[in-house]
Amino acid sequence: MGKDELLEILNQSIARELSVSIQYMWHHIMAKGIESAEVSEIFEKTAITEMKHAEEFADRLDYLGGVPTTKPTPIMTGGSIEKMLQDNLKAEEEAIALYKKGIKISSENDDTTTRRLFEEILEDEEDHHNTFRTLLEK
Ligand SMILES: [Fe+2]
Ligand SMILES: [Fe+2]
Known part of the structure; x- marks a missing residue:
């Protein structure tokens, strides 16, 4: 338990970040139509941020002695812009x-650095969540 749980959640986080990095970049490529111009740029920019998150989590996992996964969680692509935004x-x-679970597990393991990493990345994800929600309301 303990440290294994921490390594496990870091790897789950990497898998997620790899997945959304590809998902958003492919949405950027596939978004068509007049209403896609603004959204397409946001998809591209967010995809790059997600890949940086994958790097940060992988760097931390490597430091803690784990082996970062290369396998993304399932990727959702295609459909209308609205479908893409809902998937995102x-x-x-x-x-x-x-x-949020990562923050809790890091705290239980007295790992302040990993907790801070989860907190910083959580803040970015809340921003992304807000951006996609606002776009859906338009
Ligand atoms: Fe992310
Ligand atoms: Fe995100």
Whole structure:
């Protein structure tokens, strides 16, 4: 338990970040139509942020002696812009729940650095969640 649980949640987080990084970048590529211009740019920018999150989690996992996964969780692509935004909103909600759990597990393991990493990335995910939600309301 303990440290294993911490390594496990870091790897789950990496898998998620890899997944949304690909999902958002492919949405950027696939978004078509007049209303897609603004949204497409947001997808691209967010995809790059998610890949940086994957790097940060992987760097931390490596430091703690774990082996970072290369396998993403299932990727949702295609459909209308609205469908893409709904898939992305759901992904952000899942990330928020997972990273809150990460904060808790890090605290239980007295790992302040990992806790801070989860907190910083959680803040980004809440921003993304807000962005996608606002776009859906337009
Ligand atoms: Fe992320
Ligand atoms: Fe995100």
